[in-house]
Amino acid sequence: MGSTPQPRRGNTRQRIQDVALELFVEQGYEKTSLREIAEQLRVTKAALYYHFKTKEDILSSIFEDLNRPVEEILEWGKGQPRTLETKKEILVRYSEALRAAAPLFVFMQENQATVRELSIGHTMKHRVIALVDLIKEPDAALTDQVRCFSALFTMHAGMMALRDAEGDPEEKRAAALEVAVELVTKAHDPGPAA
Amino acid sequence: MGSTPQPRRGNTRQRIQDVALELFVEQGYEKTSLREIAEQLRVTKAALYYHFKTKEDILSSIFEDLNRPVEEILEWGKGQPRTLETKKEILVRYSEALRAAAPLFVFMQENQATVRELSIGHTMKHRVIALVDLIKEPDAALTDQVRCFSALFTMHAGMMALRDAEGDPEEKRAAALEVAVELVTKAHDPGPAA
Amino acid sequence: MGSTPQPRRGNTRQRIQDVALELFVEQGYEKTSLREIAEQLRVTKAALYYHFKTKEDILSSIFEDLNRPVEEILEWGKGQPRTLETKKEILVRYSEALRAAAPLFVFMQENQATVRELSIGHTMKHRVIALVDLIKEPDAALTDQVRCFSALFTMHAGMMALRDAEGDPEEKRAAALEVAVELVTKAHDPGPAA
Amino acid sequence: MGSTPQPRRGNTRQRIQDVALELFVEQGYEKTSLREIAEQLRVTKAALYYHFKTKEDILSSIFEDLNRPVEEILEWGKGQPRTLETKKEILVRYSEALRAAAPLFVFMQENQATVRELSIGHTMKHRVIALVDLIKEPDAALTDQVRCFSALFTMHAGMMALRDAEGDPEEKRAAALEVAVELVTKAHDPGPAA
DNA sequence: AATGAATGAGACTTCATTCAT
């Protein structure tokens, strides 16, 4: 359908991000070379460097784009009273954000050792801490802190560990959310026997 | 009468494993080069190849050594009736196994993308599935499956995500175990509202 | 009535030369990339190629512009009798030319290995030889040839090696000129003991 | 004369230095690639990295080896009274050192812009300053300082600028030394009219 | 039980240059 090498107007940057994320998720960050990304795009390595300064920069840009929803949740959460309703709503929104940016979060989960050293590592760490701070009581007992952490990880795992398991992804997400809500509810009001 | 039948003339093999694990945990598997390991041991790279066939082989050997306790738990669990008591006991034993091999599990958690491609990846995956199978009912609802997965992840996270948080590690472990037991208990008998 | 006949619509060409020379002096020719030059001018690399055919062409154009005074000295010198007065006058004029084009000559001195391979390398080499020919006697002894060479190099060094030393540049130039004159004078009339 | 790839016992390091210096002098530091060096040695690039940590390290090592004689001159000079005799002796010794390490010094002269940024740049700069300090009087007039600088440069140029000129190198060296001595003598005792 | 020397593959990155617009 035409032998011209197609102009590829102005979408290369986006295409790089897409292919890169796909490969990063599939093979891990370190094992994915820029050569591979370039080849899959039918472009030279140098073209990648026209759009991004470094390999890490490609990842950062993906992260920044996809992570904005989570920041908005944090922003919103900070302005709300710390009621159980608020907490639940945070979990609901977070679960939705995870769905939208599922591959990125799978990547984050599976490449922690790598991400830790990268610039987005710090950002990510603070983000998790901030989230936990929103759903746990300030003076929560250690066990309740664990419950809150666990709630978040459960939702992450909802996409990841269950990834290759059978079942509809949407159902799995709902189930993970349910368990998370349960954990946070218990942490919110530990009940008679703490 | 020792359980380690290796001749062990000289302890270099062990020292390599120790240093390697330390660096793998600290920097990740890919980012840790054999040169670094050798340098830290004041030995040449070639020496590593006298003791191990490949880089991956070093990791495998560590894994095999440290993972035996988990296999024993699986062995034991398979022979027990699937009562709540048994499940709790499995969690307790697993928690202890985690403590003993903490760095290895931190490594596994943080380097999933890498480990997945390695030979131990499959082993590991099957092991987790087998463990979950022991603590969930065969016909468990999706939510209950999530609870069981979550219980395991909570214990893993007890060492990892809380790693840099304040507090005595032993207390954190206990708290994580408590939450895990709670989750499995709930999954075991979902109660009136399923 | 200007001596520069170029149309000069817009001064970009000149600005490129200025910035390029500045960077070439500061970092060397090879270590200065067109990207840097373009960035400092807030222009794209491609814009440079509208004004100059190659990187080397930028350097050549600078050289041609700034080197004209030296050519004029040569022209003038060839038409004069080879008296001591003439030689002194050549040195004086050369010293002034150096002052006017100081950065270029610093660059030439510090990037000889590079310049040698470039088109201006040959030009430059012939120019030095021609200059020496004007200030030395045709049948000068080796020692006297060295004196003449040395006179030139002393003036070059007057700007360069003493660049970071203390003192007013104008005074240094005067001192270098004085020593140069001295050397050429001695070479002109070696005296009783040759 | 066998077809075996010849064991190359323990002289590779030296051979790398030799070939590298040769190419650095011929083409300049930047324009000489490690590939070229390796190819000329019938070795892979990686082999270079077994013997040297970086490209710069190759140069540094050459510099350190060949520059020791100059350091010894400095050491010796510092312990002598600052008489004209001493100064002359320094020049004589320096001239000999230059002969021994001629290619290195040609390289230094022709690649100043490059060398300046390298670690040996500082060393070199201090060395020149220290040398000048030994052959000039502490309170020398500017003109006399220039004479001393000039003396050193003259000897350098004795190898370089005259490199492609006709004549026996040894004679040129002698001539340069003579002029240098002359300059330093004049600087030592400026005479009636300063 | 270990070293010294080397390799082949491949990583990330930068550069001068081109061309359609």
Added chain:
DNA sequence: TATGAATGAAGTCTCATTCAT
């Protein structure tokens, strides 16, 4: 008068691995 997008070549460097000794 310039830009946006891309290329091809090359650069420095690191890595896991091998093998004779």
